[in-house]
Amino acid sequence: MRIYVADISDTLRKIAQKFHINLSDLITLNSRIPDPDHPLAGFPVYLPLAPSYSEPSIIHVTPAPVSEGSWIPTSSLEKMSQTEYDVLIVGTGPGGGAALWRLCEQWRNNGKKIGVVEAGNLLLPTHARNIETVNFKRWFDLAYNSPRFKIPVAGTKFVQLIAVGGRSLIWTAVSPRMYLAPQQWPVPQWEMDMYYRIAEQAMNVSNVYTKGSPINQLFLNRLRNGQYPAAMNEPLAVDLEPTKYGEIHSNVFFSSISFLAKALYRKPYDLAVLARAVQVVTEKGRVAGVHVMTPDKRSYVLKAKTVILSASTFGTPRILLNSGIRGNAIGHYLINHSAVRGTFKFNRKDYPYVLGPIGILIPETEKLPYQVSLQGPIGYQFYHDKQIPFQEEMDALIAGFGTVEPRYENKVTLDPYKRDEYGMPELQIHLDYSEADKAILGQAAEEVKRVASVIGTPLVSLAPDEPIDGDHEAGTCRMGDDPATSATDRYGQIHGVPGLYVADNSIFPVMGAANPTLTMVALAIRTADYIIRKLK
Template sequence: MRIYVAKDGDTLSRIAEQFNITIESLLSLNAQIGSPGQLLSGEPIYLPTHTMSREYRTASPFGNLQCPVPWFPTMPPEEMEKNEYDVIIVGTGAGGGAVLWRLCEQWGANGKRIGVVEAGDLTAPTHAANLPYFNADLYTYTGQSHPQFPGTRQVIAFGGRTLLWGLISPRVPDFALAEWPVPVNEMKAYYNIAEKLMSVTQNFQNNSSLQEMLLGRLQNHGFLEAQYAPIAADLTPTKYGVVHSNVFFSSIQCFASGIYRRPFDLAVRSRAVQVYLENGRAAGVRVMQPDGKSYVIRSKTIVLSAGALENPRILLNSGIEGRAIGHYLTGHTYVRARGKIETKDFPDMLGTLDILIPQTQDRPFQIQIDGPYGPDWFVMYQQYKERPFRDDWEITLYGFGKTQSRYENRVAIDPLRRDQYGIPLIQIDFSYSDQDLEIRRQAANTLQQAAAAIGVPIVAQEGEPAIQVVPPGGDQHESGTCRMGHDPDTSTTNPYGQVHGVPGLYAADLSVLPTLNAANPTLSVVALAIRTADYIVSQNGS
């Protein structure tokens, strides 16, 4: 973090422009400042570590928008306002990227017009694990101040959370899918498409002595379901002149693949705040930029992929009615522990470690185990310039528990507080049920048993308990606030993601999950988003 002393006439808005930082990032680092337009002469202002003043910015070859790394074509929202689109996608995370990719694939080079709006900016062109220079300050986090959901945070950037997600990509088991309003066989078909798109593989840990030995220990101690964790990693070797350097999946790959098939328009630093309807159906979306300017972009179809916290805020701020909008907020119960394993029993080349003990009907939680060279290897490289020889390595165990979908857990708009755009902020009401807490207790006990089975004593670190209970929201898997279903009283969208009673308005991200089982949800989000895109194509012609 850096400190900049404001000059005469400086405001947060001017500083954001000067250093090419999003206003959201500045506000989150400088909570003592009430307004982006407040005069700040002489005030110390906190800046992210990596910033670039406008004197050193590179002009983008794709238009008037300037950014430090001009690696993707963008269009200012004032230009998009002049057009009428067939589809506007709000948000560029897993759901928005999958919808865009599928529409581009299905529509090809026809005359349909697609637009995308993203609240964040271009930050990095790939998943963090593909970058040896990774530093979290490259990304824009917006912290939330919600006492009942204190662990949550948002990544406001092109690519969203897929820039940083953990890459574990299991399917929801069939017995749990049976509770969803989507036929199980149909869901399996879309899982197949999603796994191909994301390059999901169970071969990432092949030939790892650490993986094989610890997996064997687990199975010998009764964890018969323990398996190689499915990882979203492209292991295709270089051939035919194609170099596969972008190994770990992010939604940016969807946008790159999509634009290869057909053009679309992308506006960054453009936060969607309101949906407009005409004669009861979707007609457009209003977006705002950090300078306070507002634009209305017309479209026949709108897909909200802004996340389980932002989607209901947009819907409620638009006056769209629905008993379930914002309700049924869910998030995993989450525990984790760390221990160390001695290296004397293993060859010099340990290899990577990513083991999954999946949810079963009798065990409504899953356990993950990863180690020194797993997808989190970039964290190690922040700590060591060279990989040192050590007598032991740290192993991390995680437990994710299924939670109940309850009406009283909700996202609502705050009647008193507004953000820098003048839009109502959200307030969150959330608590775990007794059943949720019992499942968390079971997960913690099983995590201890798994640690004992693999010979990794769990140790407390830095004054924290040996098994840490992560606060609500800390799993970053919040979902359910626009859940799918047949009944408008208990769901916001129909089984294809269309908002009940509003033709042309859809949601496609974590918010639509009807239940949150123990499995990591990104693969399911991508599969459902592809299915929603296919439905949109069927409703709008080819």
């Protein structure tokens, strides 16, 4: 199979004439294109292998650039296109990183070949908070204002971070287990508990970051003695082990880079950066690889027996739909956390001791469809500067996060008129709240006010997020047993396409109020274990 990028006036019919190809053969190879007379400018088109025709605009295979002196080994797409992989992973965020780590840990030196492609570049070798020159303001600018890090999603306030490590380079590291209603979640609780434990150990999750902090303990006591006995130290993915016997623990805040490193020390794998996956390749109904492009539009097909898509809640369904892979639920049931966020103040003179950080979570329960979290004082997680000036008034953050019910009409679809520089259709996104969602958000706002009152601090601000805002979108390739209402089975395998898996937030059929990263990592590890069993 060869790949041709269509000229401005091309249609399938014209391409068939240009290359002397039977039109019906061309339509069969490009089933995702519904109309042979549809304009295809900039769109990649599959051509059959045939030595007899000329190839005026074929993209020829040439070496891809590889970063010199990079902090992780990278491979060229030309080299990777000459290998058939047992597993090819698309994306290096927490889902893709977790699957890679688990495969490398379990397979070690058994001869299996693993490849990874990442659309972004090598931006940071660790979480931004582990870098000594980064304070709260610089982190906030990186996380929310830098065009190198956060790429807007058109028509929304969502943003994506396209880089090696993904959003884990700047996330908050808050890692609670999610409340999972058994009637809506296809994985048994005992199995989730097992994989939660594996994920927590791999990510160094614990609740000791704020343990012993005087102000945190004071606020905890006020909450527990009030109406919040379940209030707890916020669990964070932080490595707090001291250096011992020469073993250095310098990366305190977890990022997916840790998964990539642990995987590398257990088994070699190929990693290509600046490699945009645009389509999944199938043969006889089974996955056969991925079509990948470089920023200068060179095109490659990477062969693989198994493919794991970890390209995000927006990226994964976009690749699937652009590949002509159809499923009633693919792209639908988009969910996100509803959120109300505010700040509160306290006077430093009222707490005449070592202050310490605040990190408190009031978790979601079966009867409480939201959670409340407190963090601060603002900037205290940035521990490098020992000369923090004394401030009489201190600010801290408080937020309520609610659940949003999955509904078919909340969705991402391909824009029939707009394409990006790689020839991929842009996304159209629709997400709004139901009346039930709005009611939960209102309850969360009232709970935030009560919590601030119980700890004795006045609220300075409180405002809700819009539905199309935040960092916790999920659900567009939801797992389940029924292909009519789910995109994958309970192990993340796309219905009807053997060997094609999903390992990111898009797999969630529902989402509790907790940060989804720990749950996503647990599911990705579980999917990797299933693939290991299947490929024995």
